[in-house]
Structure formats: structure tokens, C-alpha cells
Amino acid sequence: MTKALDPRHHAPKGSGTGLLAVFGSTLFQLSGVFMLSPLMLVMLKEREVSTTLAGLFAATTWLGIFIVTPFASAITQRWGRRRAMWFASGVPLAAAIGFMATDHLGLWFALELLAGIAGGMRWVLAEAFIAEFSPPERLGRTMGMYATMVGLTFVIGPTLLAWTGSSGHAALGLVITLLTIGLLWTALIPPIAPPAEPDTAHAGPRGLWLAVQQHPILMLAGFIGGFFELGLASILPLYGLTLGMGASAAALMISVSGAGSTLVAIPVGMVADRFANPVQGRRTLMVAVAAMALVCAAALLAVVRLPWIVWPVVFLLGAAGSALYTLCMTDIGAREKGNQLVNSTAVLVLNYTLGGLVASGISGALIERSATVTFPLVLMLVAGLGLGTLLKEHRRQT
Structure with a gap:
């Protein structure tokens, strides 16, 4: 470390x-x-x-x-x-x-x-x-x-x-x-070149568990990133159709979310590099991104009265997921080398993918129950839990 x-x-x-x-x-x-x-x-x-x-x-x-x-x-x-x-x-x-x-x-x-x-x-x-x-x-x-x-x-x-x-x-x-x-x-x-000191990191499941113990906050952030970037993108057409959009407009929501994911990664990475204390800077950005996701999820409650709001919200939620993953991978890359870097990256990939699977797995039922109330409330719950945990950790380290 x-x-x-x-x-x-x-x-x-x-x-x-x-x-x-x-x-x-x-x-x-x-x-x-x-x-x-x-x-x-x-x-x-x-x-x-x-x-x-x-x-x-x-x-x-x-x-x-x-x-x-x-x-x-x-x-x-x-x-x-x-x-x-x-x-x-x-x-x-x-x-x-x-x-x-x-x-x-x-x-x-x-x-x-x-x-x-x-x-x-x-x-x-x-x-x-x-x-x-x-x-x-x-x-x-x-x-x-x-x-x-x-x-x-x-x-x-x-x-x-x-x-x-x-x-x-x-x-x-x-x-x-x-x-x-x-x-x-x-x-x-x-x-x-091999490291100057022997690489004693454990391989396999034991190494993964140790990586989870060393980076629990990053793994949580990776899960939330996968939830909002990977998982939501897969069900956005269904969400759009439920809101009464045509098939083309509903499918376009995936492109809007993908645009948010793609466009935000470089600016977020560049900002993260400019902090005097990079570790604290990355955690500050994670808190800010989680807060943005919470605000965006809450905004979906107003989609019935303001239908246009769905487009910027979808863009920003895709951006939030991408930003969290980029910041997590940057943090791991700055801290780890050798086999421990591979272990930590593997766990982050698992958590990101798990977040995507959870979002895609539950969102269909949530949208069917209520696309304008239940669905946004669950998104708010996920973003809120992530924000609370990240904020608590950030305050502990400052």
C-alpha cells in the first residue's frame, strides 16, 4: 500500500x-x-x-x-x-x-x-x-x-x-x-520487469477476498457504477416504452446513456489527477458523483409532469456509473502493483458486473410495478446507500 x-x-x-x-x-x-x-x-x-x-x-x-x-x-x-x-x-x-x-x-x-x-x-x-x-x-x-x-x-x-x-x-x-x-x-x-521485492500476493479466491477486505469502499462504488451504467442501459428501452415513447425513441435512450458514459471518463480522470492529495481527491469525486446519481434518480419522480427530464437524467446516470468505475480503477492502479493489482482489478470487475446484473434483473419487475414511483425510489435507495457509505468513509479519512 x-x-x-x-x-x-x-x-x-x-x-x-x-x-x-x-x-x-x-x-x-x-x-x-x-x-x-x-x-x-x-x-x-x-x-x-x-x-x-x-x-x-x-x-x-x-x-x-x-x-x-x-x-x-x-x-x-x-x-x-x-x-x-x-x-x-x-x-x-x-x-x-x-x-x-x-x-x-x-x-x-x-x-x-x-x-x-x-x-x-x-x-x-x-x-x-x-x-x-x-x-x-x-x-x-x-x-x-x-x-x-x-x-x-x-x-x-x-x-x-x-x-x-x-x-x-x-x-x-x-x-x-x-x-x-x-x-x-x-x-x-x-x-x-519483476518487482524489486517478491510479489507475495495470494492468487485465486483467497487473493480476491483479501482484495475485498483492503478496498471495500471501492468495491461498493464499483457495484453502484455497474448498477447505473451497465444495468440500467440494458432496460432503458423497456422503461421508455412504459413511459409511452415510440420504439425508436425508447431505443435511443441507450445511446444517450452511452454518450454520458463515454464523454465523462476523460474529464473525471483529468480532474482526479489534479488534486494535491490524489487519494482524498478521488474519494471527494466519488461522493460528488454518488450525490449526482441520487439527485438524478429523485428527478425521475417528476417525469410524469416533465417528460423531457428523462433525457438529461439518463445521460447523467450513465455518466455517474462510468465516472465511479474510472475513479475506482484509477485508485486501485495508484495503490497496487503485480498480482495484487490483478486481484483488485478482478474483484472490481466482478462487483461492477454484479451491479449490472442486479439492476437488469430487478428493474423489469420494478418498472412493471410502477415506472414513475417504485422504479425511481429503488434507484434513489441504491444511490443513497452508496452516498452515505462513501461520505462516512470520506469523513473518517479527513
């Missing part, structure tokens, strides 16, 4: 090349993945597969992430970070080739599960690499830039699919090309 705050802590040799390689690898990989995901759903529907089965296929990706994340640090410790990253980049490419080579539905599910496992490894490892390679004084900005780039891949992938169309092999061929380029970028990631 103290070593991460030591002014002698600097980015490792080759950090510029490392950052460029991780950014390039992730840009091409995720653009390919987010082009492949909707393409596979279209291909399943063309085979007249039921909507339920197609939904289970999409959920297989998240299952893979949940399977691998608790073991990411153990795998990394055994294979080494670069080799694990090669695995994370190579498996989606192999899966895409498999989708082109076979029509067997069972194999498609198996390949999608493997791709999800690789995706979970990439999620953890890429952010750990960013934290290792980034200059400490620009860590927040670098994390924000990375989060913004990831957000853009959600747009790039589907846009490329719309350009190529889903018929024939052109779309899969472009996916394979993107994933291949991403794999080549991965090969450019330089090795990280």
Missing part, C-alpha cells in the same frame, strides 16, 4: 510502447467482438432459433466472464501476464473462425463460452496493464482515455456490421480481420 504512494514509483521502462500496444489491441479486439455479438444473434434468428435460446446464447458471454474472473490472478501468476493476454486475444479469433467453419449450435455455445472466458481475462489484464504502464501523475487521464475508447468500440462494432450487412461471409471475414489485427497488437506489449 505504501509503495504505491511512494514518489519514487514510476511507470516501467517501455511504458509508452506498452500503453500504445494495449490501446491498439483493445480497440481492434473489442470492435471485432462488438461486431460479432449482434451478428451471431442475427445468424441465430435466421436459423429460426427461439428468442429464449438466442438470449441464453448472449448470456453465455457473461457466464464466461464470471467463470474466469475469480481465477484471473491465479492464471496470470502461472502463465505470466503477457502469455495470459495472448490467450485472451487469441481465443476470440479462434471462436470467430469456428463460427464460420461450423453450423453446429452446440459448438457455437461452447465457442461463445470460451470467448467469454477470454473476454473476462482481457477485461482484467488490459486494465492492469494500463495501470502498470501509465505515468502515475497521469493515471486518471489515461484510465479515462481507455474507458472512452472502450465506449467507442460499442459504436464502431455495430456500425461496421451495418456497413457490411449480416448476409454472407463478409461480416465474419471482417470480424476475423479485426481480431487478427488485435492479436498482432497484443504481441507488441513489452514485458514488465
Whole structure:
């Protein structure tokens, strides 16, 4: 803990090349993945597969992430970070080739599960690499830039699919090309020198539990971030339709939330870097973001009288979720190194994903019960609990 705050802590040799390689690898990989995901759903529907089965296929990706994340640090410790990253980049490419080579539905599910496992490894490892390679004084900005780039891949992938169309092999061929380029970028990631002191961090579930104990407030903030960014985005069309919007306007709510998530990451990271006491500064920003989420959730109670208010609220809630995740990852990157960095990143990913699953799991029932009262009240409860806990911790440390 103290070593991460030591002014002698600097980015490792080759950090510029490392950052460029991780950014390039992730840009091409995720653009390919987010082009492949909707393409596979279209291909399943063309085979007249039921909507339920197609939904289970999409959920297989998240299952893979949940399977691998608790073991990411153990795998990394055994294979080494670069080799694990090669695995994370190579498996989606192999899966895409498999989708082109076979029509067997069972194999498609198996390949999608493997791709999800690789995706979970990439999620953890890429952010750990960013934290290792980034200059400490620009860590927040670098994390924000990375989060913004990831957000853009959600747009790039589907846009490329719309350009190529889903018929024939052109779309899969472009996916394979993107994933291949991403794999080549991965090969450019330089090795990280071993720490001067032995890395004694535990791997596997024990290491994850220790990370939770060391960063409980960050894990709570990560959960809330996933709740408002990942989870709400998935049910916004349903919320819009319940409010009486047309299908196009309801679907547009996802884009508005995504715009908030994408646009806020870099400014928040840059502000976090400018505090004289970065740790206290990041916690202050977390409190402010949680307060904003609470105010926005309360504003939804007025949506019946002021329908237009839903658009800025959706934008700001997406921004709040993204800001909390960016600040949490910046805080972890500033404090931890080596296996403990991988452990803490893995736990943050789990909590963020869990927050998203909880939000998407309960929001349908809440909207069905009352989209204008019960739903906002539960959002207020989540934001309020987060704000109270963060504020209490902030006051304890000042």
C-alpha cells in the first residue's frame, strides 16, 4: 500500500510502447467482438432459433466472464501476464473462425463460452496493464482515455456490421480481420520487469477476498457504477416504452446513456489527477458523483409532469456509473502493483458486473410495478446507500 504512494514509483521502462500496444489491441479486439455479438444473434434468428435460446446464447458471454474472473490472478501468476493476454486475444479469433467453419449450435455455445472466458481475462489484464504502464501523475487521464475508447468500440462494432450487412461471409471475414489485427497488437506489449521485492500476493479466491477486505469502499462504488451504467442501459428501452415513447425513441435512450458514459471518463480522470492529495481527491469525486446519481434518480419522480427530464437524467446516470468505475480503477492502479493489482482489478470487475446484473434483473419487475414511483425510489435507495457509505468513509479519512 505504501509503495504505491511512494514518489519514487514510476511507470516501467517501455511504458509508452506498452500503453500504445494495449490501446491498439483493445480497440481492434473489442470492435471485432462488438461486431460479432449482434451478428451471431442475427445468424441465430435466421436459423429460426427461439428468442429464449438466442438470449441464453448472449448470456453465455457473461457466464464466461464470471467463470474466469475469480481465477484471473491465479492464471496470470502461472502463465505470466503477457502469455495470459495472448490467450485472451487469441481465443476470440479462434471462436470467430469456428463460427464460420461450423453450423453446429452446440459448438457455437461452447465457442461463445470460451470467448467469454477470454473476454473476462482481457477485461482484467488490459486494465492492469494500463495501470502498470501509465505515468502515475497521469493515471486518471489515461484510465479515462481507455474507458472512452472502450465506449467507442460499442459504436464502431455495430456500425461496421451495418456497413457490411449480416448476409454472407463478409461480416465474419471482417470480424476475423479485426481480431487478427488485435492479436498482432497484443504481441507488441513489452514485458514488465519483476518487482524489486517478491510479489507475495495470494492468487485465486483467497487473493480476491483479501482484495475485498483492503478496498471495500471501492468495491461498493464499483457495484453502484455497474448498477447505473451497465444495468440500467440494458432496460432503458423497456422503461421508455412504459413511459409511452415510440420504439425508436425508447431505443435511443441507450445511446444517450452511452454518450454520458463515454464523454465523462476523460474529464473525471483529468480532474482526479489534479488534486494535491490524489487519494482524498478521488474519494471527494466519488461522493460528488454518488450525490449526482441520487439527485438524478429523485428527478425521475417528476417525469410524469416533465417528460423531457428523462433525457438529461439518463445521460447523467450513465455518466455517474462510468465516472465511479474510472475513479475506482484509477485508485486501485495508484495503490497496487503485480498480482495484487490483478486481484483488485478482478474483484472490481466482478462487483461492477454484479451491479449490472442486479439492476437488469430487478428493474423489469420494478418498472412493471410502477415506472414513475417504485422504479425511481429503488434507484434513489441504491444511490443513497452508496452516498452515505462513501461520505462516512470520506469523513473518517479527513
